[in-house]
Amino acid sequence: MIIKQIPAFLISLVIATFLLVTHTTATNLIWLHSINMPVDFNLVLSTMATDLIGMNSKGAFPAVALISIVLLLAFITARFISTRTAIKKTTLYAMAGGTALFAIVALMPLAFYNLDLIAGARTITGRVYLVLAGALAGYYFGNHLQKGDSNALN
Amino acid sequence: MRLINLRGVCLSLLVCSGMALGNNDDFEIETLAEGLDHPWGITFISPSEMLVTELSGNLRRVSNGRLNPEPVAGVPTVLFAGQAGLSEVILDPSFADNNRIYLSFSAPDKDQPKLNQLYVIQARLEGNELVDQKTIFRSDPPRKTAAHYGARLAFLADGTLLITSGDGFNYREQAQALDNHFGKILRINSDGSIPKDNPFIGRPNALPEIWSYGHRNPQGLVIADDGTVYAHEHGPQGGDELNLVLPGKNYGWPAITYGVDYSGAVISPFTEQPGMEQPLKYWDPSIAPSGMSLYRGEMFPQWQGNLFISALVPGDIRRIEMQDKRAINEQILFTEFGRIRDIAAAPDGSLILATDGAKGKLIRVSAKK
Numbered sequence: 001m002i003i004k005q006i007p008a009f010l011i012s013l014v015i016a017t018f019l020l021v022t023h024t025t026a027t028n029l030i031w032l033h034s035i036n037m038p039v040d041f042n043l044v045l046s047t048m049a050t051d052l053i054g055m056n057s058k059g060a061f062p063a064v065a066l067i068s069i070v071l072l073l074a075f076i077t078a079r080f081i082s083t084r085t086a087i088k089k090t091t092l093y094a095m096a097g098g099t100a101l102f103a104i105v106a107l108m109p110l111a112f113y114n115l116d117l118i119a120g121a122r123t124i125t126g127r128v129y130l131v132l133a134g135a136l137a138g139y140y141f142g143n144h145l146q147k148g149d150s151n152a153l154n
Numbered sequence: 155m156r157l158i159n160l161r162g163v164c165l166s167l168l169v170c171s172g173m174a175l176g177n178n179d180d181f182e183i184e185t186l187a188e189g190l191d192h193p194w195g196i197t198f199i200s201p202s203e204m205l206v207t208e209l210s211g212n213l214r215r216v217s218n219g220r221l222n223p224e225p226v227a228g229v230p231t232v233l234f235a236g237q238a239g240l241s242e243v244i245l246d247p248s249f250a251d252n253n254r255i256y257l258s259f260s261a262p263d264k265d266q267p268k269l270n271q272l273y274v275i276q277a278r279l280e281g282n283e284l285v286d287q288k289t290i291f292r293s294d295p296p297r298k299t300a301a302h303y304g305a306r307l308a309f310l311a312d313g314t315l316l317i318t319s320g321d322g323f324n325y326r327e328q329a330q331a332l333d334n335h336f337g338k339i340l341r342i343n344s345d346g347s348i349p350k351d352n353p354f355i356g357r358p359n360a361l362p363e364i365w366s367y368g369h370r371n372p373q374g375l376v377i378a379d380d381g382t383v384y385a386h387e388h389g390p391q392g393g394d395e396l397n398l399v400l401p402g403k404n405y406g407w408p409a410i411t412y413g414v415d416y417s418g419a420v421i422s423p424f425t426e427q428p429g430m431e432q433p434l435k436y437w438d439p440s441i442a443p444s445g446m447s448l449y450r451g452e453m454f455p456q457w458q459g460n461l462f463i464s465a466l467v468p469g470d471i472r473r474i475e476m477q478d479k480r481a482i483n484e485q486i487l488f489t490e491f492g493r494i495r496d497i498a499a500a501p502d503g504s505l506i507l508a509t510d511g512a513k514g515k516l517i518r519v520s521a522k523k
Contacts, residue, residue: 024419031327032422037409043423051419058391059418113236113300115323117416122324 008144012137017064019133024120025051074100090142097138098131182520187221190514195242196498209239228284232259233270236300242307253278258305269296272303290346293335297322306375318372326408332360341365353402368405374446389413392438406430435481442466445496451503464494
């Protein structure tokens with residue numbers, strides 16, 4: 001049963017990681033463009049590719065590892081809640097995914113003297129975006145589970 | 155044949171120069187003081203007496219090689235958290251006449267205590283007490299983070315004071331704007347007023363005390379005898395820089411950098427841009443440069459004019475040989491002490507190293523007799 005959910009979990013992990021990384025890229029490049037640095041389309045693509053590798057291998061913490069831990073904890077908690085409530089799975093897991101990303105952007109600064117290590121999380125808009133990214137990843141996972149339940153009924 | 159001779163002469167000069175010293179067997183190494191709580195800044199008030207700041211908030215005296223157990227009284231209460239605390243101590247150029255010293259430190263903002271600011275005060279050292287204190291600088295706007303203060307001080311020959319002010323970590327983009335103190339080197343008079351010949355005086359939306367901008371976390375600042383200003387700054391991952399700082403110039407952070415973010419993200423894909431200055435030297439991987447001294451002493455004559463940079467990672471001293479205001483050579487020294495927070499040259503020419511941490515030491519390095 002659990003093994004069946006692994007591909008869906010990995011895809012939701014990819015969704016959240018991709019959105020977090022590309023948001024960081026966009027945040028940095030939009031600012032550089034705003035001060036008239038020569039940012040063009042090729043540079044956007046190459047920086048995005050560099051960030052997808054760099055943020056998952058060269059940072060103090062690999063983004064994908066951090067997100068996988070918080071998503072896993074959130075989805076386990078959501079699974080526990082789903083057995084006791086009738087909340088729609090897409091809603092429940094979307095909330096779990098959003099909470100997972102919120103934990104990253106809200107708790108990490110508390111551990112590092114208010115330092116926001118993820119550049120994209122330094123504004124309220126950026127934080128909201130990242131929470132929505134987590135919610136989207138959770139929605140995908142919840143939707144997958146819901147489809148599985150429907151298939152089981154058939 | 156002439157070429158061979160020239161090579162021989164060059165080799166001899168190299169051996170006779172500073173490069174010949176480097177093995178610790180060449181030095182006398184002595185621990186002057188132990189148990190200092192995060193020592194940060196060092197200054198000599200006489201040939202036999204120095205003041206040392208502890209980040210946790212005490213100003214300590216070391217006299218004739220012995221640490222006075224009583225901290226200097228009257229030091230303002232500081233915010234001690236992360237990189238915040240009591241930082242630099244320097245003497246007034248006329249200290250012998252007026253006993254004035256200058257301290258930099260971080261403390262909560264009076265109106266918004268959850269935020270904090272970098273302060274610089276002037277005070278008179280009377281016995282073992284600070285009196286007649288006056289705040290001459292307060293960074294603006296206040297910050298919520300406890301990191302990247304810069305906080306080094308140095309007097310120019312004209313008696314004006316340079317203050318390094320870091321980017322506050324979360325506010326790095328502000329280093330490119332001239333309406334705030336993040337990521338700047340500032341120049342003020344010793345009473346806190348603004349010199350009339352500062353580079354941005356009269357420019358709309360620019361603070362008149364700004365002297366240079368585009369810095370990250372400058373924690374090394376020295377003025378050479380010819381007035382040249384050298385500063386180094388912590389980069390992110392990679393990209394620590396040694397800069398020759400000129401008034402009105404933009405040093406690029408974070409629009410150009412040789413480092414990447416702690417998250418592994420690209421901060422900027424650019425390393426150079428017209429209108430932005432290049433460093434004399436940069437380090438990748440980072441060495442976390444923490445303090446700097448220009449050597450003028452007699453004890454190691456072959457090192458005169460060299461910059462000595464204390465480094466936290468992995469923990470050593472970098473001797474930078476300068477020629478025509480260029481960094482032409484680097485030697486790594488004293489790798490056995492761990493993280494080194496500051497370095498100062500004593501009046502007798504020996505080097506004083508302050509090791510980092512809650513059990514910091516002062517170590518004297520002298521020539522072997």
